[in-house]
Amino acid sequence: MTLIGGKTGTKLPIPSETKHHLHAAPPADELALALQFARAEKSASTRRAYRSDFEAFRKWCEARNLSALPATPNTLAAFIATEAKRGIKVSSLERRLCGIRYAHLLAGHSPPNQSEAVKATFRGVRRTIGSAAKRKEPITAERIRAMVRHAPNNLFGLRDRALMLLGFAGAFRRSELVGLDVSDFKETPAGLQVHIRHSKTDQEHLGQIIGIPRGNAECPVNAVKAWLKASGIARGPMFRSISKAGRVSDRRLADRMVAELVKFYAKKIGLDPTSVSAHSLRAGFLTSAAQEGASVFKLMDVSRHKSLDTLNGYIRDISLFENHAGAKLL
Numbered sequence: 407m408t409l410i411g412g413k414t415g416t417k418l419p420i421p422s423e424t425k426h427h428l429h430a431a432p433p434a435d436e437l438a439l440a441l442q443f444a445r446a447e448k449s450a451s452t453r454r455a456y457r458s459d460f461e462a463f464r465k466w467c468e469a470r471n472l473s474a475l476p477a478t479p480n481t482l483a484a485f486i487a488t489e490a491k492r493g494i495k496v497s498s499l500e501r502r503l504c505g506i507r508y509a510h511l512l513a514g515h516s517p518p519n520q521s522e523a524v525k526a527t528f529r530g531v532r533r534t535i536g537s538a539a540k541r542k543e544p545i546t547a548e549r550i551r552a553m554v555r556h557a558p559n560n561l562f563g564l565r566d567r568a569l570m571l572l573g574f575a576g577a578f579r580r581s582e583l584v585g586l587d588v589s590d591f592k593e594t595p596a597g598l599q600v601h602i603r604h605s606k607t608d609q610e611h612l613g614q615i616i617g618i619p620r621g622n623a624e625c626p627v628n629a630v631k632a633w634l635k636a637s638g639i640a641r642g643p644m645f646r647s648i649s650k651a652g653r654v655s656d657r658r659l660a661d662r663m664v665a666e667l668v669k670f671y672a673k674k675i676g677l678d679p680t681s682v683s684a685h686s687l688r689a690g691f692l693t694s695a696a697q698e699g700a701s702v703f704k705l706m707d708v709s710r711h712k713s714l715d716t717l718n719g720y721i722r723d724i725s726l727f728e729n730h731a732g733a734k735l736l
Contacts, residue, residue: 451581451661459505475513479521482506486524490531499531542683545668545690546697550574551624553671561636561652566667568633569645571626573664573687575618576600577709580664580684586644591630596620598627602710616708692717 460474463485467474472481482503489499503519510517518524545553554570557563573583582602590601598618620627630644639646643658661684668686669679688709695705702717711717 455501456505456508459502460509463502463506475509476515477506477510477518479518479523482518483521483523483527486527486531490535496532496535499528503528542686542689543677543681544693545574545672545682545686547574547690547694549672549675549677550687550690552675554624554629556671556674561648561654564629564633564636565645565648566671567624568626568629569659569664569667570671570687571621571624571629572600572618573684574691575621575626576616577688577691578602579688580661583664583684584643584645584659584661588634588639588641588644590644593627593631598630614710616710 463477463482464474466485466488467477467481474481486499486503489502490496494502503524507517507519550570554567557567557570569583572578573580576583582604585604586600586602590603592599592601596617597620599615600618601613601615603613618626634640634644637646637654639654642656645659647655647657647659647663649655664687665684668682668684672682672686673679692705692709695708702714705711706714706717709717
């Protein structure tokens with residue numbers, strides 16, 4: 407009979423006739439399946455970002471003949487300091503640390519992130535260069551109406567109008583917007599019911615249905631219907647790339663294209679394109695709806711925020727001067 411260690415001071419007996427059947431690792435195909443599920447823990451966009459961040463770290467290490475996987479705490483601390491010196495934002499550095507940690511965990515290595523040397527370096531960077539996020543300008547209702555009026559009367563314009571109006575009316579994240587399929591839409595007398603199958607705050611794919619009301623000046627429901635009719639799309643991805651010859655692709659539109667389109671049309675109405683992003687549609691809906699007196703609970707129904715604190719970050723500026731404590735002091 408063979409003994410293997412259990413808890414401290416405990417020996418667990420294993421019959422000798424069984425020990426020859428024990429293996430050090432599970433079969434390769436089952437291990438690969440487990441790794442596949444482990445990777446599915448993160449969204450596709452998060453995994454792409456992590457890959458990009460780890461690749462930046464790997465190249466930095468390679469140039470200095472250092473090991474990137476596994477990396478030592480001193481190597482990671484030096485990387486953080488170097489990146490900060492060359493102007494990388496704190497938020498980007500924070501994401502890179504997450505990507506490096508994730509790569510180590512998937513490879514079965516202990517991440518160097520927990521070292522005090524790494525933590526102290528990052529705290530010093532945050533204190534030195536600050537970590538306040540530079541918010542993009544919201545594309546408010548007035549702005550979105552002006553922007554879509556610049557969309558040409560062709561396939562490109564019909565798609566862009568539908569994408570921007572829907573993105574605004576549903577406070578969509580860009581990944582949610584390009585992830586929509588035709589089957590996710592159901593028209594009702596009041597508007598569209600849209601099934602969001604997966605989102606940043608719904609990693610378990612529970613899904614959520616939101617309503618898109620019909621508009622007066624610019625109607626997102628009519629814009630979606632016009633795009634589907636002109637493109638001939640009956641199933642599959644709602645928003646797709648279009649060739650220069652005007653041929654609609656079978657491929658889903660890349661999420662980065664949402665940002666490019668927002669910047670393109672923002673410039674048409676005199677906005678600085680660097681001041682806006684795809685997120686400006688979401689922020690613009692929240693800003694405009696709050697200005698019209700919508701309650702935070704109604705806002706959360708559409709935006710699907712889990713935290714009131716996060717939502718307040720969008721609408722706080724609107725109420726800065728309402729019932730101000732110093733309004734009548736001077």
